Amino acid sequence: NAGVTQTPKFRILKxxxxxxxxxxxxxxxxxxxxxxxxPGMGLKLIYYSxxxxxxxxxxxxxxxxxxxxxxxxxxxxLELAAPSQTSVYFCASSHxxxxxxxxxxxxxxxxxxxx
Amino acid sequence: xxxxxxxxxxxxxxxxxxLELRCNYSxxxxxxxxxxxxxxxxxxxxxxxxxxxxxxxxGIKGFEAEFKRSQSSFNLRKPxxxxxxxxxxxxxxxAESGAGSYQLTFGKGTKLSxxx
Numbered sequence: 157n158a159g160v161t162q163t164p165k166f167r168i169l170k171x172x173x174x175x176x177x178x179x180x181x182x183x184x185x186x187x188x189x190x191x192x193x194x195p196g197m198g199l200k201l202i203y204y205s206x207x208x209x210x211x212x213x214x215x216x217x218x219x220x221x222x223x224x225x226x227x228x229x230x231x232x233x234l235e236l237a238a239p240s241q242t243s244v245y246f247c248a249s250s251h252x253x254x255x256x257x258x259x260x261x262x263x264x265x266x267x268x269x270x271x
Numbered sequence: 272x273x274x275x276x277x278x279x280x281x282x283x284x285x286x287x288x289x290l291e292l293r294c295n296y297s298x299x300x301x302x303x304x305x306x307x308x309x310x311x312x313x314x315x316x317x318x319x320x321x322x323x324x325x326x327x328x329x330g331i332k333g334f335e336a337e338f339k340r341s342q343s344s345f346n347l348r349k350p351x352x353x354x355x356x357x358x359x360x361x362x363x364x365x366a367e368s369g370a371g372s373y374q375l376t377f378g379k380g381t382k383l384s385x386x387x
Contacts, residue, residue, distance in 0.1 A: 160314070196280065198361060198379040199315075246314055255365035255373025257303050257322045262314030 158182050160263035162247050168269045169237040177232040177266050179247030187250045188230040189214075189260065190222065192243040199246065204254065205230055237270045244268070273298040273366040277378035284352050285386050292347040292381050294362030303365035303373075304345040306336055309380075310358045318360075321345065332356070357385045 163178045181188065186207045191199040201214030205224040219241060221233040230249075234241060245266045252258035274297045284290055296302060303322045307315040319330025326338040336347045345362060362378040 196379060198377040201374075248314075253373055254375045255303065255368070257320065257365075259305075259317045259320065260315075260375070262316070264312075264314050 160247055160249055160261050162245075162263035162266050164266060165264070166267045168271065169234075171237060171239065171270060173237050174233070174235050175237070175268075177234070177245055177247075177268075179230045179232065179263060180228050181230075181247075181249040181261070182228065183249060183251070183261065184227060185249035185251050185261075186227065187253060187258075188224065189248040189250075189254065190220070190230070190232045191246045191248065192216065193246060193265075194243050202232065202245075206253070234268075239270050242268060242270045272368060273302060273364050273374075273376050275362055275364045275376050275378040277360075277362055277381050279381045280379070281382045281384065283384040283386060286354050287351050290347075290349045290352045290356070290383070292360050292362075292383070294345045294347065294378060296343050296345065296362075296364045298343075298364060298366045300366070301340065303375075304336075304338060305363040305365070305375075306330065306334070306345075306347050307361045307363060307377075308332075308358050309361065315361060318347070352383075352385055354385045354387065357383055359383070 160181045189204045190202040200216045203222040205211045247263040248260040250258040250260045276295045305320045306318040359380045359382045365375045368374040
């Protein structure tokens with residue numbers, strides 16, 4: 157099993173550009189998540205999904221969009237990139253719902269810089 | 272809503288010394304409690320978790336944590352630190368956020384440095 161994979165590893169965007177961060181998992185998990193990690197701030201939940209076709213906002217969803225057309229893939233879309241979106245983005249998945257006893261499995265992250 | 276506090280931003284210990292990382296939470300009932308570790312440039316990996324039963328839980332890499340309800344704490348310990356333990360450690364709390372839904376909240380992390 158590859159687990160959770162993310163592409164790209166690094167990206168530099170200009171202000172106003174758009175991009176999609178890719179995330180895939182091969183563990184047949186229904187639950188998938190996108191977090192952003194800023195220095196000294198821990199992880200903040202952007203969006204999550206409880207299954208194909210079902211997504212919901214997390215704590216910091218503004219400026220982002222997601223879709224979940226398959227169980228495996230959960231891409232994160234940035235429209236009109238802003239410097240405030242400079243961060244490290246992590247995708248995660250779990251077998252059961254968040255906040256319960258289920259472990260979340262994390263990808264290696266995408267480091268995004270917006271200049 | 273629940274909250275998680277990791278009071279120590281950065282801790283430095285000598286290799287072979289013991290380690291305790293602190294985690295306090297705020298929640299009205301017993302939450303689900305986790306410790307994750309993040310090595311440099313990597314994603315997070317689960318060290319251990321607690322949701323019921325014995326309040327002393329064992330995890331991977333020789334770590335353990337103890338849930339103390341009276342202190343709302345879930346501190347992580349290791350008796351002898353290895354240089355490879357240098358990483359950032361996150362405590363996380365899972366709890367009900369309303370209407371039967373649950374959420375996982377991460378602390379801000381404690382960075383551990385290990386000196387030879």
